[in-house]
Amino acid sequence: MTSLSGVWAASLTPLTSDLTPDPGRLVEHVGRLFLDGCDGIVLFGTTGEATSFSVGERIALLDGLMAGGIDPGRVIVGVGCAAAVDTVELTRSADAHGVAAVLMLPPFYYKAVTDDDLAEAYGWIFGQIGPEAPPVLLYNIPQVSGVRVSANLAGRLFGDHPDVVAGIKDSSGDLQSLRGFLAAMPGAAVFAGTELLLVPGLDEGAVGTISAAANVNAVDIRRAFESRAPADMEILVEARARLSAQALIPALKSIVAERLGDPGWAAVRPPLRTLPTPVGSALASALSSA
Amino acid sequence: MTSLSGVWAASLTPLTSDLTPDPGRLVEHVGRLFLDGCDGIVLFGTTGEATSFSVGERIALLDGLMAGGIDPGRVIVGVGCAAAVDTVELTRSADAHGVAAVLMLPPFYYKAVTDDDLAEAYGWIFGQIGPEAPPVLLYNIPQVSGVRVSANLAGRLFGDHPDVVAGIKDSSGDLQSLRGFLAAMPGAAVFAGTELLLVPGLDEGAVGTISAAANVNAVDIRRAFESRAPADMEILVEARARLSAQALIPALKSIVAERLGDPGWAAVRPPLRTLPTPVGSALASALSSA
Numbered sequence: 186m187t188s189l190s191g192v193w194a195a196s197l198t199p200l201t202s203d204l205t206p207d208p209g210r211l212v213e214h215v216g217r218l219f220l221d222g223c224d225g226i227v228l229f230g231t232t233g234e235a236t237s238f239s240v241g242e243r244i245a246l247l248d249g250l251m252a253g254g255i256d257p258g259r260v261i262v263g264v265g266c267a268a269a270v271d272t273v274e275l276t277r278s279a280d281a282h283g284v285a286a287v288l289m290l291p292p293f294y295y296k297a298v299t300d301d302d303l304a305e306a307y308g309w310i311f312g313q314i315g316p317e318a319p320p321v322l323l324y325n326i327p328q329v330s331g332v333r334v335s336a337n338l339a340g341r342l343f344g345d346h347p348d349v350v351a352g353i354k355d356s357s358g359d360l361q362s363l364r365g366f367l368a369a370m371p372g373a374a375v376f377a378g379t380e381l382l383l384v385p386g387l388d389e390g391a392v393g394t395i396s397a398a399a400n401v402n403a404v405d406i407r408r409a410f411e412s413r414a415p416a417d418m419e420i421l422v423e424a425r426a427r428l429s430a431q432a433l434i435p436a437l438k439s440i441v442a443e444r445l446g447d448p449g450w451a452a453v454r455p456p457l458r459t460l461p462t463p464v465g466s467a468l469a470s471a472l473s474s475a
Numbered sequence: 476m477t478s479l480s481g482v483w484a485a486s487l488t489p490l491t492s493d494l495t496p497d498p499g500r501l502v503e504h505v506g507r508l509f510l511d512g513c514d515g516i517v518l519f520g521t522t523g524e525a526t527s528f529s530v531g532e533r534i535a536l537l538d539g540l541m542a543g544g545i546d547p548g549r550v551i552v553g554v555g556c557a558a559a560v561d562t563v564e565l566t567r568s569a570d571a572h573g574v575a576a577v578l579m580l581p582p583f584y585y586k587a588v589t590d591d592d593l594a595e596a597y598g599w600i601f602g603q604i605g606p607e608a609p610p611v612l613l614y615n616i617p618q619v620s621g622v623r624v625s626a627n628l629a630g631r632l633f634g635d636h637p638d639v640v641a642g643i644k645d646s647s648g649d650l651q652s653l654r655g656f657l658a659a660m661p662g663a664a665v666f667a668g669t670e671l672l673l674v675p676g677l678d679e680g681a682v683g684t685i686s687a688a689a690n691v692n693a694v695d696i697r698r699a700f701e702s703r704a705p706a707d708m709e710i711l712v713e714a715r716a717r718l719s720a721q722a723l724i725p726a727l728k729s730i731v732a733e734r735l736g737d738p739g740w741a742a743v744r745p746p747l748r749t750l751p752t753p754v755g756s757a758l759a760s761a762l763s764s765a
Contacts, residue, residue, distance in 0.1 A: 236557040236584035239530065239564070267526040267557055269745045274529070292746040293584065294526035296619055297722070306745035329586055331621040432587070455559045455596035456582040 189286055189320065189351055189374040190392035191224035192383075192410050193261065194399035195232040197438055198246070200452045206242055208249025210450060214400075214441070215255050222407030223399055227288055229263030231329050231356070232397040232434055237454040240271050244278045257283045261395075265290025265324055269306055273313040286320040288354055288395075293330040300338040307342055311349050320351035325366075326378065327357060336362075340369030354378045354395050360385055367391065380406045381425060384418045397433060398425055401440045401472060427471045431460060439465025440472060479576055479610065479641055479664040480682035481514035482673075482700050483551065484689035485522040487728055488536070490742045496532055498539025500740060504690075504731070505545050512697030513689055517578055519553035521619050521646070522687040522724055527744040530561050534568045547573045551685075555580025555614055559596055563603040576610040578644055578685075583620040590628040597632055601639050610641035615656075616668065617647060626652075630659030644668045644685050650675055657681065670696045671715060674708045687723060688715055691730045691762060717761045721750060729755025730762060 196218070199210035215226050228250060229235035229243055238246070247262060264275035264287045272289060279287050289310070291303045298306075311321070323342065327333035334353065343350045353370065355363050356378025363382060366375050367390045377386035380396040383406065387393070399406050402424050409417035428436050435453050439460040442450035453459050460468075486508070489500035505516050518540060519525035519533055528536070537552060554565035554577045562579065569577050579600070581593045588596075601611070613632065617623035624643065633640045643660065645653050646668025653672060656665050657680045667676035670686040673696065677683070689696050692714050699707035718726050725743050729750040732740035741749050750758075 231584075237559065237582065239558055239560050242560070268529055269527065270529050270532070292527065294521075294619065295746055296621065298746045302746045302748055305748055309745045329584065331586065455599045456585055456588045456592045458592055458595055 189322070192222060192393055192399060192403065192406050193225045193227055193376070193395040194218045194223045194403060195230040195395050195397045196226040196228055197400050197434070197441065198229070198233040198235075198238070199438075199450055200454065202449060202452075204452060204454055206238060206246040206249075208246055208253060210447075211246065211250055212253030212255060215250065218399065218403055219259070221403035223403050224393070225259035225261060225285060227261045227263060227354075227395050230288060230324075230354075230395070230397075231326055232400070232437070233263065234434065234454050234457065235263045236266070237457075240266070240274055243275060247278060247282060251282050258285050260284045261286045261288050261322065263288045263290070263324070265293070267292055267294040269310050272310050276310075276314045276318055280314070280317070280319050284319055286322050286351055287318070288322045288324045290324045290326070290330055291332050291334060293332045296331050298332060300335055300341070303332070303334070303338055304341055304345075308345070311346050316348055318349065321349050322351060322374065322376070323353040325353060325355045325357055325362070329356075336365035336369040339366055343370040343373055352376065352392070358382070363391060364389060380409070380421050383409055383421065384413050384415075387413060397437060398428065400437045401444075424472060428468065431464065431468065432457065435460045436465075436468055440469045443469035479612070482512060482683055482689060482693065482696050483515045483517055483666070483685040484508045484513045484693060485520040485685050485687045486516040486518055487690050487724070487731065488519070488523040488525075488528070489728075489740055490744065492739060492742075494742060494744055496528060496536040496539075498536055498543060500737075501536065501540055502543030502545060505540065508689065508693055509549070511693035513693050514683070515549035515551060515575060517551045517553060517644075517685050520578060520614075520644075520685070520687075521616055522690070522727070523553065524724065524744050524747065525553045526556070527747075530556070530564055533565060537568060537572060541572050548575050550574045551576045551578050551612065553578045553580070553614070555583070557582055557584040559600050562600050566600075566604045566608055570604070570607070570609050574609055576612050576641055577608070578612045578614045580614045580616070580620055581622050581624060583622045586621050588622060590625055590631070593622070593624070593628055594631055594635075598635070601636050606638055608639065611639050612641060612664065612666070613643040615643060615645045615647055615652070619646075626655035626659040629656055633660040633663055642666065642682070648672070653681060654679060670699070670711050673699055673711070674703045674705075677703060687727060688718065690727045691734075714762060718758065721754065721758065722747065725750045726755075726758055730759045733759035
C-alpha cells in the first residue's frame with residue numbers, strides 16, 4: 186500500500202451531460218494525475234463536490250473508479266456527511282475496496298457543537314465501522330463546513346482511537362493551525378490541505394499535501410515537494426494567484442475542459458455554477474504562461 | 476387542506492433504543508400536539524434533526540407517520556439537503572403522500588455562494604420536481620445552515636416560480652429579517668420561525684409561526700396566537716428563557732421524556748448529545764412552574 190504521504194490531488198468529479206458522476210472521465214483524469222506525479226487522489230473531498238451527490242451516487246462512482254483499474258492503495262475516499270449514518274455507509278463501501286484511507290468531515294449541519302459533542306459523534310461512527318475499517322484522516326475545513334476540528338479534538342481522537350485515526354487533512358490554509366495539529370498528534374499523517382503550505386508544512390513535520398490545485402498543476406507541486414526550494418514554492422503561489430479571480434472548483438474544471446478540448450468537463454452541480462467557456466479558456470492560458 | 480397559517484410545531488423526531496426514528500412515538504407526539512392546539516407539524520426541520528438521518532430513514536419515517544393516520548394536510552416535510560438530488564428525492568416522497576408543503580433549505584455545504592448561485596440551485600430543483608409538486612416553503616436559518624436565504628433571493632424565487640414557492644420559514648430570530656421577507660414576497664405565507672416573534676410577526680402580516688418550543692408549550696403559543704395579547708406573549712418569552720440554559724433540541728426531548736415518564740424519548744443523534752435525566756427533570760419542572 187502507498188504510504189499516507191506525498192502529493193495527493195483532491196480530485197475533481199467530472200459529470201455527464203445530465204450532471205451525474207462520470208466514471209470514464211474520472212478514470213482518465215486520475216491516470217493523468219498519477220503520470221503528473223501525484224502519489225494518490227482523494228475522491229470526494231470538498232473540491233470533488235462530495236456533498237452534492239447522494240450516497241448511492243458516491244458508492245457507484247467509487248465502484249466505477251475501481252472497475253477502471255485504479256489502484257485502491259492510491260485512493261483516499263471522502264466519507265463525511267451531515268448524517269453520521271451516511272458516513273458509516275460510505276466508509277463501509279470504501280473499506281470493501283481496500284482504499285488507502287477515508288477522509289472524514291465531522292457531521293456539519295449543526296454549528297453550535299463542542300469538542301465533546303464531536304468526540305462523541307466521531308466515537309459513535311468509529312464504533313459502527315469497527316476496528317478493521319480503513320485508516321481515518323480527520324478533515325478540518327471550517328471555512329466551508331462551518332464546523333472546526335480543533336487541535337484539541339484531533340489530539341484526543343488520535344489518542345483515544347490509535348488504531349483508527351491515522352492523521353488529518355488541515356484545509357484551514359493557516360500555518361499556525363497546521364502546527365497545532367502537528368503538536369497535538371505526534372507521529373500522525375498531517376497533510377497540508379493546500380499546496381501553498383507544502384514546504385513550510387514539510388519543514389515542520391507534515392507528510393505532504395492534499396491539494397485542489399494539483400488537478401491542473403501537479404507537475405509543479407511534485408517538483409516543489411522533491412526540491413523544497415523557495416523558487417519552486419513561488420511558482421505554486423503564482424499559479425494559485427492566477428486562479429483566484431473565480432470560484433476555485435468551477436475554475437479548475439473549466440481549465441481541465443479547455444486543456445482536453447472537452448467542454449463537458451466544465452460542468453458542476455448546484456449550488457456551484459459552471460463558468461462560461463471563454464472564462465475557462467482565459468484561465469487555462471493564464472496558468473500555462475505562469 | 477389546512478391552509479399554510481397558524482401554529483405549527485417543528486416536531487422533534489423520537490428515536491428507538493438503537494437511535495433509529497421511532498414512528499410509534501412520533502404518531503403519539505403529533506396527536507398530542509394537535510390536541511394542544513397546533514394546526515400542523517413540520518417533520519424534519521432543524522429541531523427534528525433532519526440532517527442527522529439518511530434519505531431512506533426520512534422516507535421511512537414519513538411513511539410511518541402517514542400509516543399512523545396523521546392527516547397529510549397538517550404535515551409539512553423538511554426536504555432540504557446538502558445534495559440537491561437528495562432534496563428532489565425527498566420532495567417526491569412527500570408529494571406522494573399529498574402533504575401540505577415542503578420546507579426547503581438551500582444546499583448548505585458550500586458557504587461562499589451568491590444569490591445567483593442559489594437561485595439557479597433552487598431553479599434546478601424545481602425543474603426536477605415538476606409543476607405538480609407540493610407548495611415549497613423556503614427555509615432561512617443561516618445561524619445553523621451557514622447559508623442565508625436573503626429577502627432578495629426569496630422575492631426573486633417567489634416571482635419567478637409563483638406556482639411552486641408558497642412562502643418562507645424565517646428562523647433567523649430577527650424581526651427586521653421577517654419584515655424583509657414580508658416586503659419581498661407580498662401575499663406569500665411568511666412564518667416566524669420562532670414563537671418569540673409570533674405576535675409582532677402577525678401584526679406585520681406573517682401567517683403564523685413554526686416553532687420548536689411548541690413541542691412542549693403549544694397550549695400557550697395557541698393562546699397567544701388567538702389573543703395577540705402582550706401578556707400572553709410575555710408567557711412565551713419567560714418559557715423560552717427557562718429552556719435556554721441547555722442546547723435546545725436535547726432539552727426539548729428531555730422535557731417530553733420527563734412528562735411522559737419515558738426516558739427513551741430523550742435520545743438524540745450525534746452530533747447532539749442526550750441530556751442526563753436529572754437535567755431533563757429540572758427543565759420540565761421549571762417549565763411547568765412558568
